[in-house]
Amino acid sequence: MRYNFNQIEKKWQEYWAKNQTFKAENNSDKPKYYVLDMFPYPSGAGLHVGHPLGYIASDIYARFKRHKGFNVLHPQGYDSFGLPAEQYAIQTGQHPAVTTEANINRYREQLDQIGFSFDWSREVRTSEPDYYKWTQWIFIQLFESWYDHNSERARPISELEEIFAAEGNSGVNAACDDDVEQFSSSQWNSFSSEEKQKQLLKYRLTYLAESEVNWCHQLGTVLANDEIVNGVSERGGYPVIRKKMTQWSMRISAYSERLLQGLNTIDWTESLKESQRNWIGKSVGASVRFKVKGIRINDKDAWIPVFTTRPDTIYGVTFMTLAPEHELVEKITTAEHKDEVEAYVEATAKRSERERMADVKTISGVFTGAYAEHPFTKEPVPIWIGDYVLAGYGTGAVMAVPCGDQRDYEFAKHFDLPIRNIFQDVDISEEAYSGKEGTVIANSDFLDGLEYKAALQKAILELEKIGQGKGKTNYRLRDAVFSRQRYWGEPFPVYYVNGLPQMIEKEHLPLRLPEVEKYLPTETGEPPLGNATDWAWDKEKNEVVENSKIDHKTVYPLELNTMPGWAGSSWYLFRYMDPHNEEQFASEKALQYWENVDLYIGGSEHATGHLLYSRFWTKFLTDRGFLTVEEPFKKLINQGMILGTSAFVYRLEGENKFVSKKMSEAHNVQAIHADVSMVNASDELDIEAFKKWRPEFADAEFITENGQYIVGREVEKMSKSKYNVVNPDDICEDYGADTLRMYEMFLGPLEQAKPWNTAGITGVHNFLKKLWNLYHDHDNNFEVSDGKASVDSLKTLHKTIKKVTEDIENFSFNTSVSTFMICVNELSVQKCNFREVLEPLVVLIAPYAPHIAEELWQKLGHDSSVTTAAYPVYEEKYLIESTKEYPISFNGKMRFTLELRLDMSKEEIEKTVMAHEKTQQQLNGREPKKVIIVPGKIVNIVG
RNA sequence: GCUCGGAUGGUGGAAUUGGUAGACACGUUGGACUUAAAAUCCAAUGACCAGCAACGGUCGUGCGGGUUCAAGUCCCGCUCCGAGUACCA
Incomplete structure (x- = not known):
């Protein structure tokens, strides 16, 4: 094998890990640049080809910025609390922490294979106590704050107490519950401590309130809209009703106007901003x-x-x-x-x-x-x-x-x-x-x-x-319900004294998730934490103790709900700045240096959830002096979803007999998803594999056409349940990570949804082989000449530098892959093997295909990584043209082209064109009414 | 329903400000090399019409209108598909 990608990729992945090539420094003279991918949830199905799409794009940009001299922060971690792990735990009894760990390891392996330039020393996991300690801490800060509409910012609750004590609440313009009653300072001062707490709860940025939930009595739990199908629970098919429950809520509505105004200061797509505007309503x-x-x-x-x-x-x-x-x-x-x-x-x-x-x-x-x-x-x-x-x-x-x-x-x-x-x-x-x-x-x-x-x-x-x-x-924006009746989430740092919530002090955090026997709600309908035997707070010892010790004097019951998935993901971008800090969620110095995310890439499905909540928390933390930025994400790009191409087999109604696609319309059939791995590129089913796939199909009969069983195809969301998942592992094995990276970019515009189809992957792979060949002779010996490159080759190079640089800046990665192909095709025809051209080309392609770039860079005689090599500079002098192939149109239709000098005046052009034999032939004796000439563009003859 | 996207050859897509529609790839067909195959290389390839050939012609960017010398691109009215819709992440 001439281009031995497996060997090259392994070599450089090991090199990067060993040399910590992508470790970002918190102390640097270089300008900073922060590139972040939306937080992945480590699902049990592993990474499929849709996931890396955005990661590849952000990785290209991160690597590009390193070439441009920036100190780049490009971290990765896991949003590792979540419903699927809990569902799995309910079904199998396995602890969600165990399955989550296994899933993370699998994710990591897959991510490493693709050659991302992540700084793994900064990895965070939301389900780790040293991370959720700070999620709990932020919750406490929200509890200890109120929103003052006069100064339009959150303030410490202690300041509100001072106001109440001095002048009552009539002059307070706060975001609060609808049912607050007026009281004077003397009334306030005469309130019992409990009464004061009740009143304050109406003002806190996180508060207890009755809210409507989807209650499923049989499952004893609240369901997400997602878990309800046709009005009944997805699991079990039980009825679901709307019911009121006391829940923690976040007073995001206080920030409505600022969330709206802030949109004008950030570089997001207009459509996404519009979604948020409509959501805020x-x-x-x-x-x-x-x-x-x-x-x-x-x-x-x-x-x-x-x-x-x-x-x-x-x-x-x-x-x-x-x-x-x-x-x-x-x-x-x-x-x-x-x-x-x-x-x-x-x-x-x-x-x-x-x-x-x-x-x-x-x-x-x-x-x-x-x-x-x-x-x-x-x-x-x-x-x-x-x-x-x-x-x-x-x-x-x-x-x-x-x-x-x-x-x-x-x-x-x-x-x-x-x-x-x-x-x-x-x-x-x-x-x-x-x-x-x-x-x-x-x-x-x-x-x-x-x-x-x-x-x-x-x-x-x-x-x-x-x-x-x-x-x-x-x-329209409503306060966000923050309680979940789940096990696998952050515990609230809250215990109850006479039914009133009290916060655990900061120095006793984290409040660790307790062990439970089972992950289901209790028989009395309490959340899973109600199953814990040690889930009470001893206020004197400041530790979790057995429930039996609850005396409501020094030992109190702890909150049984957990926090929602968006809690941990609302602030994680700041933890990456200083992930191992035990004293603060991040040091002031780190926060000041990295500020916020310069480029954020992820799916548009987060438009109004995560992206609104994290903006809210950022504004809140800034109000309270913990941050210095109003917005978390300066620029945001949505990557489109990669869809799967599902395969269907057609079973005759009531029989274990399958008919090929053509016959399916003539019969009464049931379409069943077949695993795409059992189908070849010509849509033919591997019948033997299908029989083995599931026991119920072992004796199935097949009615074929010309000896083949042809499946039906349909484009759908890529999902385990649709058996259309394609994972990147095989592609890395067969073609290499560089091919995968470039192919995913080549598929089409980043922002657009597109079906996955490996049909074109050989084109990209061939391109990399051709690139390799430019640097090698017929016997695969490295051969690059120090001589002078031709004018044509320099033109090819500079044309490529110009286009690729523009494309990266516009996030148009698909067109830059085409540009590289054209470049390599041209250089191959020119038989160019000059260092003058081939060395800059390596740097240019390094963000896209980093492994082959490192290998060629080393062969070119460099002993350090290509990662920080200076990006080539485009020089216009190589591209100046003196003539142009003008399209000559008649009534708007292009009939022929004519090469003309670019310095010709309109009059000269008209004269030359009109005198041309083909023009006369087209006019066929007619006199043109009008001749439109746009110099450098087009000639259109009307009449 | 509401909000936000999208639709271009057999396929993925390109087309910078309204200015040569289909770049670049895949696939297909033909050819070279080979005992053969694979790999590689070369050529053709939107549809239709006409022709021995050369030179051509008509239609064509989801549908129906409009603006313009010129529309994939701008305007008006639709159709279909995707995402979100507040407890999936």
């Missing part, structure tokens, strides 16, 4: 409260608060709709409607939120029998409940204006409720009218004749006068 309007007629709760009038973006349409209100789970529903429903309402509420609890949002076709709802009072006309407004109103959305109630909102319109039509037209000269007999600009309000008393904007202002003013509303900005 800022809308400006008014809050309005409607009095419920004849209902008093605790001797006070009952009110329904609503948020509307169109207070100008207040006179169009003809009914109200509450979410079925709205707290008032029970209290206002009249005896007459009780049964109907209860049945509806129960039915709604069975539907998922997503289902309710997606389903706009079925209109349902029931009347409560209660009426609200219109704030101005004082007319009765019937109160309905309907599942199109979501409890967690705004106030969970809407003032329905059927003439102006299509959903309200359809609801009104369906239930025969009145529709009152309040728009001048607008026909609403067919549908609602939601236009704003130019709309004139009518039938609305004091708003009559006013245009939209003026009416809006006037309506808010009048609502304020009667104390039933005010201008308000609303955000």
